[in-house]
Amino acid sequence: MHLQAGSVPIFAAIILQFALPCLSHEPIPVGDSAPVYTVPTVSHAKLLDAANFVDSDSMHVLKDALTNQGLVTVSDIPGFAELRREVLVGMHVCGSAATKARTTVFEDGTSRNTLATIAKGDGELIDIDIGKAAYGACTASLMKKVSEFRSLVSATAKAFTERLDDALRSQYLYTEGKPLLWNYDHSRSYDTMADVVGNAEHLEHFHSYYRPVASNDTAESVAIDLHADQGIFIAFTPGILVEEVSNGEIRDTSKPAGKFYVSLRDGTPAVAKFGQGGDVLVFMLGDGVDQYINPKLSSGPYLRATPHAMVMPQHGEKEWRAWYGRMFLPPSDALSEKHGLSFGQLRERMIDGVHKGKGVGSGVGCSRMLQETDEECGDNQMYCWMRCMDYTEEASPLICAAATNADGLALNLQVQCTSQFDQIYRRGIDTHGDYNPICTNSTENITAAPSIADSDWAQNTPYTESCSDAAWETFLSKSEYTNSLNLKTDGDDGYGALYLLYTVQGNQLKGKMAYRGVAGWLAFGPENHGGGHNGMNGAHIVMGTYDPDPTIDEPLFEPIYVGTTVAEYIINDDTSAFRTWKTPVSPGSVSDSEMLVEGGCFTGMTFTADGAIAKDALNMTGANSFIWGVHTASFYKNYHGYTNRGHLCLDFCSELGHQNFVSPFSPDQPATLQACSYSDYTTCEVTSNDCNDYGVACSNVAPRLGHLQLFAIAMLACLAHHLVR
Ligand SMILES: *[C@@H]1O[C@H](CO)[C@@H](O)[C@H](O)[C@H]1NC(C)=O
Numbered sequence: 001m002h003l004q005a006g007s008v009p010i011f012a013a014i015i016l017q018f019a020l021p022c023l024s025h026e027p028i029p030v031g032d033s034a035p036v037y038t039v040p041t042v043s044h045a046k047l048l049d050a051a052n053f054v055d056s057d058s059m060h061v062l063k064d065a066l067t068n069q070g071l072v073t074v075s076d077i078p079g080f081a082e083l084r085r086e087v088l089v090g091m092h093v094c095g096s097a098a099t100k101a102r103t104t105v106f107e108d109g110t111s112r113n114t115l116a117t118i119a120k121g122d123g124e125l126i127d128i129d130i131g132k133a134a135y136g137a138c139t140a141s142l143m144k145k146v147s148e149f150r151s152l153v154s155a156t157a158k159a160f161t162e163r164l165d166d167a168l169r170s171q172y173l174y175t176e177g178k179p180l181l182w183n184y185d186h187s188r189s190y191d192t193m194a195d196v197v198g199n200a201e202h203l204e205h206f207h208s209y210y211r212p213v214a215s216n217d218t219a220e221s222v223a224i225d226l227h228a229d230q231g232i233f234i235a236f237t238p239g240i241l242v243e244e245v246s247n248g249e250i251r252d253t254s255k256p257a258g259k260f261y262v263s264l265r266d267g268t269p270a271v272a273k274f275g276q277g278g279d280v281l282v283f284m285l286g287d288g289v290d291q292y293i294n295p296k297l298s299s300g301p302y303l304r305a306t307p308h309a310m311v312m313p314q315h316g317e318k319e320w321r322a323w324y325g326r327m328f329l330p331p332s333d334a335l336s337e338k339h340g341l342s343f344g345q346l347r348e349r350m351i352d353g354v355h356k357g358k359g360v361g362s363g364v365g366c367s368r369m370l371q372e373t374d375e376e377c378g379d380n381q382m383y384c385w386m387r388c389m390d391y392t393e394e395a396s397p398l399i400c401a402a403a404t405n406a407d408g409l410a411l412n413l414q415v416q417c418t419s420q421f422d423q424i425y426r427r428g429i430d431t432h433g434d435y436n437p438i439c440t441n442s443t444e445n446i447t448a449a450p451s452i453a454d455s456d457w458a459q460n461t462p463y464t465e466s467c468s469d470a471a472w473e474t475f476l477s478k479s480e481y482t483n484s485l486n487l488k489t490d491g492d493d494g495y496g497a498l499y500l501l502y503t504v505q506g507n508q509l510k511g512k513m514a515y516r517g518v519a520g521w522l523a524f525g526p527e528n529h530g531g532g533h534n535g536m537n538g539a540h541i542v543m544g545t546y547d548p549d550p551t552i553d554e555p556l557f558e559p560i561y562v563g564t565t566v567a568e569y570i571i572n573d574d575t576s577a578f579r580t581w582k583t584p585v586s587p588g589s590v591s592d593s594e595m596l597v598e599g600g601c602f603t604g605m606t607f608t609a610d611g612a613i614a615k616d617a618l619n620m621t622g623a624n625s626f627i628w629g630v631h632t633a634s635f636y637k638n639y640h641g642y643t644n645r646g647h648l649c650l651d652f653c654s655e656l657g658h659q660n661f662v663s664p665f666s667p668d669q670p671a672t673l674q675a676c677s678y679s680d681y682t683t684c685e686v687t688s689n690d691c692n693d694y695g696v697a698c699s700n701v702a703p704r705l706g707h708l709q710l711f712a713i714a715m716l717a718c719l720a721h722h723l724v725r
C-alpha cells in the first residue's frame with residue numbers, strides 16, 4: 001500500500017492541523033457540571049433527496065445548526081452503525097501494530113496513536129500506509145471494511161456539501177464575480193462548496209487515545225483544549241471505548257468514551273450529545289469558513305466555526321478511546337488572498353516551520369477563528385480588510401471621538417476601515433486595496449482609483465495616429481537588444497502589449513520594458529524566494545513611474561508623487577502599498593536609466609543593472625528568477641491587477657537565455673513552484689512549448705516564425721553557443 005509521492009510531506013502536518021490550541025477561554029468544567037448541548041440532526045435519506053431539499057424542514061435544520069453553533073449530525077446512515085464499530089475496533093488493533101502509525105503525547109499525559117491517509121474530493125481513496133504490521137493485525141478483510149466505511153463517508157460528505165450549497169445558494173456572490181475561491185492564477189474559480197471540496201484532497205485519521213492511569217488519579221482531564229479546526233469542516237464519528245479482554249481480543253465496551261465539549265455562541269462550554277448511541281456522522285465547521293466562505297456571502301446568517309475540546313474519560317488499564325475523522329481542506333492550488341499564497345504552499349510552509357523548530361503555525365499563524373469577526377477582535381483592534389488591525393495613534397474610538405476641527409469644535413468622528421480616498425471597506429465585497437483604521441464619518445463605498453482614461457491628462461493627450469505599428473517598432477527598438485520577450489500579448493489593435501528586452505554584457509544587464517499604451521508604473525527585479533505575494537514582498541526592483549500630475553493625491557495619506565522617473569526600491573516585507581516602501585535605494589545598482597513616454601502611445605523604461613538590482617545581486621553567469629509587473633489602470637502607484645504581473649526565468653549564461661516563463665501564470669503550475677533551473681538550459685532542451693505556448697517572441701532571432709522553425713533556430717543557437725564555449 002503506497003501513497004503518492006506528493007502526498008507524503010503532508011503527513012508531517014496532519015496531526016498538527018487537527019488541533020491548534022490557541023484560544024483563550026474559561027476553563028473547561030470537568031465533572032458533571034457542564035450543560036448538555038444536543039446536536040441537531042438531519043437524516044441521511046433527507047440529505048440524499050436533492051429534489052425535495054430546498055426549503056424543506058431539513059434544510060432549515062441544517063442551516064440553523066451550521067450558522068448557530070456550527071455542527072450537525074447525519075443520522076440513520078444505512079449500514080453505518082455496525083460498520084463504524086467494526087472499523088474503529090479494527091483500526092485500533094491495526095494502528096497499535098503498524099510501523100507507520102505515529103504517536104503524539106498531550107500535556108495531560110494522554111498519548112494518541114494515529115494512522116493517516118488521504119481521501120480525494122472526487123471520491124478516490126488513497127490506501128492507508130501501514131508500513132509493516134505485526135501479528136497480521138491489519139487484515140485484508142478489515143481493509144475492505146475500512147474502504148466501505150470511507151466510501152460511505154465520502155458519499156455522505158458529498159451530499160452534505162451539495163445540500164449546504166442549496167441552503168446558501170441565494171447568499172453566494174459567484175454570479176457577481178466573487179466565487180468562494182480562485183485558483184492561484186485566477187484562471188479558474190471555485191464557486192460553491194461542492195467545487196471547493198470536490199477538487200481537494202482531504203486528510204483522514206484513525207486515532208487511538210490512551211491515558212496512563214495513576215492509582216490515585218480518578219478525575220477526568222482535558223486532553224485537547226478548546227480550539228477551532230483548520231480546514232472547512234471535519235466529518236467524524238464520536239469516539240468509542242474499546243478494551244482488551246482476557247484472550248487478547250479487542251472489543252467495544254459501549255462505555256462512555258470521554259466528553260466532547262463545544263463552546264456555544266454565548267461562550268458557555270457544553271457537552272455535545274450526538275444521539276443514536278454515537279452511530280452518526282458529525283459535520284463540524286472549521287476556521288476555513290471564516291477565512292473564505294463567510295466573506296463571500298452577500299449577507300448573514302454566516303457559518304460558524306465551532307470551538308471544541310476533548311476530555312478523556314477515566315478508563316481502565318486495558319482500555320482505549322478509538323476515533324475517526326476526516327478534515328476537508330480547500331484545493332491546494334486555490335489562492336489564500338490573505339497570504340497571497342496557495343493553500344498548498346501554506347501547508348508546505350507550515351511543515352517547514354515545524355521542521356525548523358519554530359513550532360506549529362509559525363508560518364501561517366495559528367487558527368485565527370476568533371479574530372475574523374468584528375466582535376471578536378481584541379480590545380485595541382478593529383476588523384479591517386479580512387483581519388483584525390490594531391488601532392493607531394491617530395485612530396481609535398477614543399481618539400476619533402475627541403477629534404476637533406480647526407475651530408476646536410468636537411467632531412465626534414467614528415473609526416472606520418478606510419481607503420486612502422476616504423472610502424469605507426465593506427467586508428466580503430472589497431478585495432485588494434490599502435485599508436486602515438481612520439477617523440472619518442465618510443459613507444462612500446470603495447470605487448476604483450481615478451482611471452487614466454478619465455483623467456484630465458487623457459482628455460488632453462488623445463490616442464493618435466502616431467501610435468502606429470511602425471512607431472511601436474521604433475519605440476521597441478528590438479535590434480538594440482539580444483533578447484526580446486513578449487510578457488503580455490497585445491489586443492487586436494496591438495494596444496496593451498508589454499515587452500522585456502535585454503542584453504547581457506559582462507557583468508551588466510542592459511534592460512528595457514516597453515508597454516504599448518499608457519502605464520502608471522512598470523517594474524522588474526529578482527524574485528524574493530519565499531516572500532509573500534509570490535515572492536513580491538521583500539523583492540528588490542527597478543521601477544519606472546509615469547507621474548504626469550504633481551497634485552496627485554491620496555487625500556488621507558502622505559503625498560505619493562515621485563515624478564516621471566526610474567528608481568530602485570525594496571518592496572516592504574509585509575505590506576504591498578507603495579507608500580510603505582517608497583524611499584528609493586540610493587545609491588542603487590542601476591545606471592543610465594530613463595523613463596520613456598510617448599504621448600498617449602507608449603510607456604517604457606531603460607536601465608543598466610551593474611550585476612544587481614537595488615543591491616540584490618544577479619547571477620550574471622547563471623539562471624535567475626524574476627518578477628515583473630505593470631499598472632495601467634491609474635496614475636496611482638496601485639495594485640497591478642491579475643494579468644499584469646508574472647514570473648520569468650532568465651539564464652544569463654546563454655545568449656538567448658529565456659525559458660519557461662509564465663505570463664500570465666500557467667494554470668497547472670504556479671510560477672513560484674517552477675524551478676528556475678540552469679540544467680535545463682545547459683542541455684539546450686528548448687522545446688517549442690518553451691517559447692510559443694507562453695507567447696515568447698524570440699523575435700530578435702526569428703521574427704514571427706512557427707513552432708518548428710523557432711525550435712530549429714533555438715537548436716542552432718544552442719549548438720552554436722556550445723561550439724563557441
Ligand atoms: C498521587 O498522590 C500523591 C499524594 O497526594 C502525590 O504526591 C502524587 O503526585 C500523585 N500521583 C499522581 C500521578 O498524580
Ligand SMILES: *[C@@H]1O[C@H](CO)[C@@H](O)[C@H](O)[C@H]1NC(C)=O
Pocket residue numbers: 411412413414441
Ligand atoms: C459623525 O458620526 C457620529 C455618529 O454617527 C455623529 O455623532 C457625529 O456628529 C458625526 N460627526 C460629524 C462631524 O458629522
Ligand SMILES: *[C@@H]1O[C@H](CO)[C@@H](O)[C@H](O)[C@H]1NC(C)=O
Pocket residue numbers: 426429443444445
Ligand atoms: C454601498 O454599497 C452597499 C452594499 O454594497 C449598498 O447597499 C449601498 O447602497 C452603497 N452605498 C452607496 C452610497 O453607494
Ligand SMILES: *[C@@H]1O[C@H](CO)[C@@H](O)[C@H](O)[C@H]1NC(C)=O
Pocket residue numbers: 619620621622623678
Ligand atoms: C551562477 O549560476 C551558475 C550556473 O548555474 C552557478 O554555477 C554559479 O554558482 C552561480 N553563481 C552564484 C553566485 O550563484
